[in-house]
Amino acid sequence: MNQTLRKDANQIVTASIRAVxxxxxxxxxxxxxxxxxxxxxxxxxxxxxxxxxxxxxxxxxxxxxxxxxxxxxxxxxxxxxxxxxxxxxxxxxxxxxxxxxxxxxxxxxxxxxxxxxxxxxxxxxxxxxxxxxxxxxxxxxxxxxxxxxxxxxxxxxxxxxxxxxxxxxxxxxxxxxxxxxxxxxxxxxxxxxxxxxxxxxxxxxxxxxxxxxxxxxxxxxxxxxxxxxxxxxxxxxxxxxxxxxGSVRELCAAAAAECRALGYEPVLLTDQLCCEAREAGSMLASILRTHRGDRKKLAYIAGGETVVHLTGKGLGGRNQELALAAAPGLAGLKAAVFSVGSDGTDGPTDAAGGYADGETAAALAAKGLDAFAVLHENDAYHALSKVNGLITTGPTGTNVNDVAVALLLP
Structure with missing residues (x-):
């Protein structure tokens, strides 16, 4: 796990939720x-x-x-x-x-x-x-x-x-x-x-x-x-x-402000995200792959609420699925994708969301796990828990949709 990116992710989550x-x-x-x-x-x-x-x-x-x-x-x-x-x-x-x-x-x-x-x-x-x-x-x-x-x-x-x-x-x-x-x-x-x-x-x-x-x-x-x-x-x-x-617009604005404070150039992609969670995760990873090699720190922000179509009987939520779905596309990059629910819970779990970076896919493989197979079983919670990919905040006292952020280091 890239400790710099994980630390930045935690700060962005904390600041974003505090603002709403x-x-x-x-x-x-x-x-x-x-x-x-x-x-x-x-x-x-x-x-x-x-x-x-x-x-x-x-x-x-x-x-x-x-x-x-x-x-x-x-x-x-x-x-x-x-x-x-x-x-x-x-x-x-x-x-x-x-x-x-x-x-x-x-x-x-x-x-x-x-x-x-x-x-x-x-x-x-x-x-x-x-x-x-x-x-x-x-x-x-x-x-x-x-x-x-x-x-x-x-x-x-x-x-x-x-x-x-x-x-x-x-x-x-x-x-x-x-x-x-x-x-x-x-x-x-x-x-x-x-x-x-x-x-x-x-x-x-x-x-x-x-x-x-x-x-x-x-x-x-x-x-x-x-x-x-x-x-x-x-x-x-x-x-x-x-x-x-209060609304998701304020959540995204707060995320952008904290990204800027951490030295990233923030780009608001949308505050109307409403697709399948795994498709959103794959899209964010694709955007990061397009910009690999840029000489500045970049942050892409998407607020809204994705959906999950259940195909398995595992445990997880839309934000965890989004992060896990980004993992294959992030492989080898100095990049991360994380997504959280502003209320502090994600589906039927105690996690607020999930985190993946360029090392997550390899870490899962070392545990005998394949991201695509895990997604088919909707079991992102257990997979991310094995690679320190869960984001846990506890109940926050607010609820203004979700925010997903894609970070890229030069």
Whole structure:
């Protein structure tokens, strides 16, 4: 392993994530928050929910009640006046259903003078859920969507129609109270109806689009689920004000700034990356091979969210697959490719992402591993763990997509 490149990678990851932590972003958004004089209730959902709620209560001084629903191991302490719950992600579970029920109970009897501060971040689609069909069936549908290679918009187009809270239904349940929604975006282009399946935003997707996703991926849905897909979601919500705070653009800008501070010339390739993870990794390695021999340090940055089409039964995530897929193309170069999820987790693992450099392919071979065979089994986690290729940050408290960086030394 090239220790210089690995050290630089670690610094870039740390600086990038630090720049998109929600504390200051939430405080900025709350400058426009004007409660009506009745009760102020807080509901926060998503991977960054605890951090956002903590920052909001600190800024406001107090709330009259609240519920936080976040991922396991993401609660960092008590928040005055707020009940905090942990639940399953990316597949919703009974704890999430129960916690969402607590949130619905909290807002069940509001007046026109009350205000709901709704803090939303990525992962909320799984964590903030009250299904309109049996929980086990929703879990099966979620697994089908994750395994088939559907992107996040396609997944959420389906999920919002199977839920009591998604697709604008949570804000509808809050009426006549006003909802002030603060959103930490984890979807390219910041489509408010799709972030966490849009619990507090009018649904712009259609029943026809949902049915088309089922047909496209040949999904196995029950008659009840198909009937729910044909029901329209709220198209207009008069009681919601929304503020977007934080996105993948800021993540990429922070990565570029740290690359520049380390002496690299940064090039932003895209903040709209949305292809197969292994294709993205191969592409980044190809770019580095094209520029080998340049007499300056280069850094190529790509932000977004790739997808994984499961072909095996291994362990890993999209960022680990991206890094591992770059390894063959990096062989022999003074170069590295690494990719991380800003939330600090990558799929069902404890890693935030993966790292590979010009020595990784040889190191894998010495362990009897072939990168292409490992990718076919979707087992990047175990392979990278054997060559010090995992990037581990722990839960970060934010979630604004992923960033991949390709570094090249002269």
């Amino acid at each position: 932590l929600p504390d200051e972003a939430v405080e900025r958004a709350l400058k426009a928050f004007s409660p009506r004089g009745g009760r102020t209730l807080l509901v926060a959902a998503g991977k960054a929910a605890w951090q956002m709620a903590y920052a909001a209560v600190a800024a406001l001084g107090h709330v009259d009640g609240g519920v936080v629903v976040t991922k396991y191991d993401h609660i960092r302490g008590n928040i005055p006046g707020v009940d905090c719950y942990e639940a399953g992600h990316p597949v919703p579970d009974e704890n999430g259903f129960a916690a969402t029920g607590k949130a619905l109970d909290l807002i069940s009897d509001l007046s026109v003078d009350d205000t709901v501060l709704f803090l939303l971040s990525g992962g909320g689609s799984a964590l903030f859920e009250q299904p309109l069909l049996p929980g086990e069936e929703l879990q099966d549908i979620t697994r089908q969507l994750l395994a088939c290679g559907a992107d996040i918009v396609e997944i959420n187009t389906i999920c919002k129609r199977l839920s009591r809270v998604k697709g604008g239904r949570f804000a509808e349940a809050c009426a006549p109270a006003q909802v002030f929604s603060v959103v930490l975006s984890d979807i390219l282009g910041d489509p408010l109806d799709m972030i966490a399946s849009g619990p507090a935003y009018p649904d712009k997707s259609t029943c026809a689009e949902a049915l088309a996703v089922v047909e496209k991926y040949k999904l196995a849905f029950s008659a009840q689920a198909m009937e729910l897909l044909r029901r329209e979601t709220p198209q207009v919500l008069a009681n919601v004000t929304t503020q977007i705070t």
